[in-house]
Each structure stands twice: as C-alpha cells, then as structure tokens.
Amino acid sequence: MTNSDLAISARAVKKSYGSTQALIGIDLDLHHGECLALLGPNGAGKTTTTEIFEGYRKRDSGQVSVLGVDPSHGDLQWRSRLGVVLQSAHDLGELKVSEAVAHFGSYFRDPAPTSKLIESVGLIEKADSRVRSLSGGQRRRLDVALGLVGNPELLFLDEPTTGFDPEARRQFWELIESLKARGVTILLTTHYLDEAELLADRVAVIAGGIVVADKSPASMRAETLRTATVSWQESGETKSVETNNPTQTVLELMARFDQEIPGLSITRPTLEDVYLQLVGSHYLGVK
Amino acid sequence: MKFALNIGFSRIAIELKQLLRDREATFWTLAFPIVLMVIFGSVFRNQTLGTLEITFSQYFVAGMIASGMLYTSFQNLAISIPQERDEGALKRLQGLPMPKTSYFIGKIGLVFVTFVGQTIVLIITGILFFGIDLPTEPSAWWRFTWISLLGLVSCTLLGIAFSSVPKSGKGASAVATPIVLVLQFTSGVFFFFGDLPSWMQNFASLFPLKWLTQGMRSVFLPPEAAVLEIAGSFESARTAQVLLLWLVIAAVLATVTFRWNRRGEN
Structure with a gap:
C-alpha cells in the first residue's frame, strides 16, 4: 500500500475508547499537493482520525501511511517533515512572537527565516509583542506560523478559524491559499462549509466513525x-x-x-x- | 545526542525567559521559603540543641536550604508540568522533532538556576538573621556541590515522573504540596530529627529529603554538630549512595511514565 503518490493513505482504521467505537473503519487518501477538508459533526471521529495521522494516538487496527511512514512508529526525522497546528493551545504567553518562532525553528535543520515567516502570517507589527497580548485571531496565526516553521511537506490544520471574525477568516484563507500555491499538502479539519468549499480540492465527511462521503466541493455543490x-x-x-x-x-x-x-x-x-x-x-x- | 543537547540548551534559555518574565511566580518562588525561614527561625532562636551552642534556628536554616531543593525541583515541576499539559504546550512539543531528553534537560537547567537563586537568598538571610556561618573548608563546599547536584537532578526527574499523577493542572498543587509537607515534617526540617519516633525516622530515610537536610547540616553547621545525628556522623558516603540510587530510580520512572497528553487521551 505504500503508494508514493499519496501523502496519507489509510485503510480500515479502527479505534475504540473503552466500549465506545470512535472509528469503525476509516478509508482515506490524500495526494501530494492536495488540500483535503475533513468535515463532520462533533464526536464523529475527525480529531481521532487526524491525531492518528499525526502520531498522537495509536489505532487499534488498520493500515496508515503518512509520508510513507507508519505514524505509530514515526521518528524525529519523520516529524520534521510535518507541521501540526493544534486546536487550542494557550501556552507561550510570556514570549515575544519573534522569540517563539525563532525558538521552535531551532528544532529544524533548515527552518523558515523568522521575520519572513512572521510577515507571511500577517503578524509583522506584532513581532515584538508578548504572545499573551495577541487577539484570538492573531494567536491562531502564530500557531500556523509555528506549524510552518520547519517548511513542512504536510500540514495539519485543526479547526483553524474557529472564533475568528469575518475579516480575520478572509485573511486566514488567503494565507492558506498561498501555502497551497507553494505546493504544501494540507489536511484541514473544519466545521465551516464555506471554508471547505473555498479551500479544499476534496471534501471528506466523517460521521459515526466512517467516511460517508469523499468528493470534490464542486460535486457537492452540484447536488444542491x-x-x-x-x-x-x-x-x-x-x-x-x-x-x-x-x-x-x-x-x-x-x-x-x-x-x-x-x-x-x-x-x-x-x-x-x-x-x-x-x-x-x-x-x-x-x- | 549532540542534537538533543543543542535543543536542550535552547530549551533552558526559553524556560528561564518564560519564568523570569512571570514576575509574580518568580517573586513567590524566592519569597516563600524566606518567609518560612524567618517565621520558624525566629520562634526557635533561643532553643539550643543538646549541650552544643547550636540553635534550632541554625538547624532549621540548613533544613530550609535542602527543602528549597525540593520546592524548586519536585514541587515546581509536579505542579507546572500538568499545567503545561492543560495549556497544550506539551502537545505542541510532542508534534515537533524534539527529543524527549531535550525537554528534560530544559527542566533540569531551569530548576538548577532557580535553586541557585533561591539558595543565595536563603543563605544571605541565614547569615544576616540566624548566625549561620559560610563554610570555609573547601571540602564543605565540595560536599555542598555534589549533594546539590545529585539532589537536584533526582528530584527534578521525580517531579517529571510525578507530573503524570495529577489529572489536571488545577489539582496538581493539591496532590504535590502535601507530599513535600509530609517529607519536611518527617525529615528533620520543621522538627529536630532526633526527637522523632523511630518509625518516622525510618520512613523518612527512604526518601531523598532526609539525606539532603542531613547533607546541608554537614555543610552549614560546625563539625561538632555531627553528634546530633542519629548515626553520630553526617554519613556522607551513605548520603551519596541513597541519592545516586534515587537518581537511577527517578530517571527510569521519568522516562517510562512521562506522558505528553492527559490520561485517557491516547
């Protein structure tokens, strides 16, 4: 199943928490350079699925390959090719934006230049501000910058625009578009259909622990x-x-x-x- | 390995930066043991121990310096790591190409610097108010150095290991603080160790704090104070053995039990 065209390949992935079956059998492919939006109600298994891909959780059974590696055995070299933007982090409050970006960049052999990266997420005026003084939207953009600091091949974005005002969302979408243009493969988890329609090449809907639909936004639109x-x-x-x-x-x-x-x-x-x-x-x- | 060290040093810098900028936390870390020292030290300042001209205040100051080691390492980490877990800081680190060892190195460095700062303040307070003398013998300073190093590293690793016990950052203080208090009461910090019932002495001898307090007395009390100890000496060799054993146990525990995520989240 190691298809080198695929950034992510998952077959029959199952996961239970106690007696609750969170994933009944997930099949999902993500091609290099593609942006896939993962939609689904709360508790449907979106987070469990992405966290299995990210190596945070262990699956019970099934096959998963992320950048050619089984994430449950991913080493640091594999990690350095991923970017993970988590749902809700509120750490780093006392650091300046530029310090945080530079620090996490030091974990990578070839990090993105700090000031260029900060500029690309639209935080250049905030570069010397403490992280705790940022607004919610600015904080999310810093999280994205930290997800991008190692120039990842594959970026995970978990509900990146939740709580954004419309203007901040629009700016954020522009940022994601520019990443897509650079060829970054993206797995985007979201609750917003307009966001999925605008950004994603493909939309996968997860419900009750399985993928119930996997199609392009256009074909979803056609159904309307x-x-x-x-x-x-x-x-x-x-x-x-x-x-x-x-x-x-x-x-x-x-x-x-x-x-x-x-x-x-x-x-x-x-x-x-x-x-x-x-x-x-x-x-x-x-x- | 070199990679782990480089990131480790980078983590020490960032940990310190974050602590020092949190002025409130820095102030109380330094102030709390001093407040305790001044209160207890002042109560017992005229109470001499045995037939020696050593006051309980002096005995207590040595115990507080040893306790400071437990505060800055074990108690600090057992409370702050669960909070980091709640904040998402650990999950962020888990998603980065950072060796676990680098995180531990960062914590050890943070603890080390905090301990040095706190100990300087405690020693100055001890000298100014409670008649403690700085040791002049190089051998005493050498003892101070190795006892501090062994104690700090093992209690830091124990704090990392213990950070997996509290379910959340909120409850962490309630779980960790009583352990430190019980050890202080039974290890000869708040009471004269020789006055304690023997079962309590035996209990305390299983844990590092008893040996750390005894070690600090061997540094900051005059040599004749050795007769106050149960063994009639400061038992340097024994202290080294016990602390080394704890260091090994703590390193294994920290590596095996440390978790990036909250319990039930894997």
Missing part, C-alpha cells in the same frame, strides 16, 4: 441543483412540493391559478442541507 422546493399560498396555508422539475411544477400551478401565484418561491438546498443530509442519512442508516 438536483432538487428544488416549490412553495406557494393556497386557501390560507403554505403548500410545498419537492421536485426535480420545478419548471414543470410552476407551469402546472400557472394553469391552475390563471394569474399571479400567491407567495411563489423556488428554493434549492444549500450546501449545508446537502451536508446535513449526508450526515443525517448515515445516522438514520445506523439506527
């Missing part, structure tokens, strides 16, 4: 066009029909009303609806 809901007012109540041919439905209504159709609307499911349906049908299927 498959059906439509036509609704209107009739005898004092709202009626609605779900159909694959909304034009036909409207034509029929026009014939029936012979005038303006009261309260007519045609709505398509949003990306979120498609996502919720994927997740929901899985849980329904389980029951």
Whole structure:
C-alpha cells in the first residue's frame, strides 16, 4: 500500500475508547499537493482520525501511511517533515512572537527565516509583542506560523478559524491559499462549509466513525441543483412540493391559478442541507 | 545526542525567559521559603540543641536550604508540568522533532538556576538573621556541590515522573504540596530529627529529603554538630549512595511514565 503518490493513505482504521467505537473503519487518501477538508459533526471521529495521522494516538487496527511512514512508529526525522497546528493551545504567553518562532525553528535543520515567516502570517507589527497580548485571531496565526516553521511537506490544520471574525477568516484563507500555491499538502479539519468549499480540492465527511462521503466541493455543490422546493399560498396555508422539475411544477400551478401565484418561491438546498443530509442519512442508516 | 543537547540548551534559555518574565511566580518562588525561614527561625532562636551552642534556628536554616531543593525541583515541576499539559504546550512539543531528553534537560537547567537563586537568598538571610556561618573548608563546599547536584537532578526527574499523577493542572498543587509537607515534617526540617519516633525516622530515610537536610547540616553547621545525628556522623558516603540510587530510580520512572497528553487521551 505504500503508494508514493499519496501523502496519507489509510485503510480500515479502527479505534475504540473503552466500549465506545470512535472509528469503525476509516478509508482515506490524500495526494501530494492536495488540500483535503475533513468535515463532520462533533464526536464523529475527525480529531481521532487526524491525531492518528499525526502520531498522537495509536489505532487499534488498520493500515496508515503518512509520508510513507507508519505514524505509530514515526521518528524525529519523520516529524520534521510535518507541521501540526493544534486546536487550542494557550501556552507561550510570556514570549515575544519573534522569540517563539525563532525558538521552535531551532528544532529544524533548515527552518523558515523568522521575520519572513512572521510577515507571511500577517503578524509583522506584532513581532515584538508578548504572545499573551495577541487577539484570538492573531494567536491562531502564530500557531500556523509555528506549524510552518520547519517548511513542512504536510500540514495539519485543526479547526483553524474557529472564533475568528469575518475579516480575520478572509485573511486566514488567503494565507492558506498561498501555502497551497507553494505546493504544501494540507489536511484541514473544519466545521465551516464555506471554508471547505473555498479551500479544499476534496471534501471528506466523517460521521459515526466512517467516511460517508469523499468528493470534490464542486460535486457537492452540484447536488444542491438536483432538487428544488416549490412553495406557494393556497386557501390560507403554505403548500410545498419537492421536485426535480420545478419548471414543470410552476407551469402546472400557472394553469391552475390563471394569474399571479400567491407567495411563489423556488428554493434549492444549500450546501449545508446537502451536508446535513449526508450526515443525517448515515445516522438514520445506523439506527 | 549532540542534537538533543543543542535543543536542550535552547530549551533552558526559553524556560528561564518564560519564568523570569512571570514576575509574580518568580517573586513567590524566592519569597516563600524566606518567609518560612524567618517565621520558624525566629520562634526557635533561643532553643539550643543538646549541650552544643547550636540553635534550632541554625538547624532549621540548613533544613530550609535542602527543602528549597525540593520546592524548586519536585514541587515546581509536579505542579507546572500538568499545567503545561492543560495549556497544550506539551502537545505542541510532542508534534515537533524534539527529543524527549531535550525537554528534560530544559527542566533540569531551569530548576538548577532557580535553586541557585533561591539558595543565595536563603543563605544571605541565614547569615544576616540566624548566625549561620559560610563554610570555609573547601571540602564543605565540595560536599555542598555534589549533594546539590545529585539532589537536584533526582528530584527534578521525580517531579517529571510525578507530573503524570495529577489529572489536571488545577489539582496538581493539591496532590504535590502535601507530599513535600509530609517529607519536611518527617525529615528533620520543621522538627529536630532526633526527637522523632523511630518509625518516622525510618520512613523518612527512604526518601531523598532526609539525606539532603542531613547533607546541608554537614555543610552549614560546625563539625561538632555531627553528634546530633542519629548515626553520630553526617554519613556522607551513605548520603551519596541513597541519592545516586534515587537518581537511577527517578530517571527510569521519568522516562517510562512521562506522558505528553492527559490520561485517557491516547
């Protein structure tokens, strides 16, 4: 299974915590240079999956290869090729931004130049500020800088924009785009569909410990066009029909009303609806 | 190995920087043992031990310098490492190409510098207020050096090992502080060791603090004070053996039990 085209390859990965089966069997591939977004409700197994890839947790069974290495036996040389941006770190408060970046850079043979890296995450004005004085968004950008300090081939981003204001998120997305342009392979965990659609080449949805969907954002978007809901007012109540041919439905209504159709609307499911349906049908299927 | 050392030294620098910038923590680390020393030392200043002209205050000052070793190493790390675990600092380090040894080296360096700072302040207080004399014999200073080194390294490693016991940073102080207190009461810091029941003396002899206090008395009390010891001497060789044994035990415990993540998170 050691396919050299793959940055990550996982087959039938299982993991239980006590009697709870967190992962029932994860199959996932990530190609070099690709950005994969991992979506899924809380408790679905996203964090367990990524932490197995990062070497933080041990799987019970199945095969995993990350940059050609089994992460449960990853050595320091392997680690130096990864960048990990964790969900919630609030350490390093007393250090200056530049000190933190320079310090962690010293762990690598060929680290990114400190000031260039700080500039690339948009913290140059904060380079001499103490980490504890940073805002939430700035703190996250420092975490990303520390994840990038060793020029990693593969970057793990765990819910990087949670708690960001819209402007900070937009800036953050630009940063990720620039990393993609540099050819960094990215595994992004997120709750935001717009973020996944914008940044990812592929979206994998995890629910109940398995991958329930693995497709491009475009094909997920295409599913939103498959059906439509036509609704209107009739005898004092709202009626609605779900159909694959909304034009036909409207034509029929026009014939029936012979005038303006009261309260007519045609709505398509949003990306979120498609996502919720994927997740929901899985849980329904389980029951 | 060279790699581990280089990062280790880099960690010492960063650990110190973080501690010294936290002025509150630095102040209390230094002030707490002095407050204790002044209170206890002042209460017992007229109480002489045996027929010698040695006051319990002087006896206590030696015990406090040994206790300072336990504060700066064991107690400090047993509380601060679980906090680092909660803050995500350890998880960050685990994800970096850093040898575990480098982290330990950083802690040993941090403890060492803190101990030197604290001990200087304690010795000055002892000299100014409680009639402690600085030893003039080079052999006493040599004893001070090896006892401190052995004690610090083993208690640092014990602190690292013990950091896996508390479930969270919040509870860490409640778990670690009583251990230090019990050892202080039973090892001849707060009470004259010779007055303690023998079961208590035997209990204390299993742990490093009893030997560290005895060792510090051999440095800071005049040689004739040896008669106050149970063995009638300061037992330097025995002290070295016990501390070395603890160092080996602590190194094994620290390496085997140390965990980057909280219990149940793997």
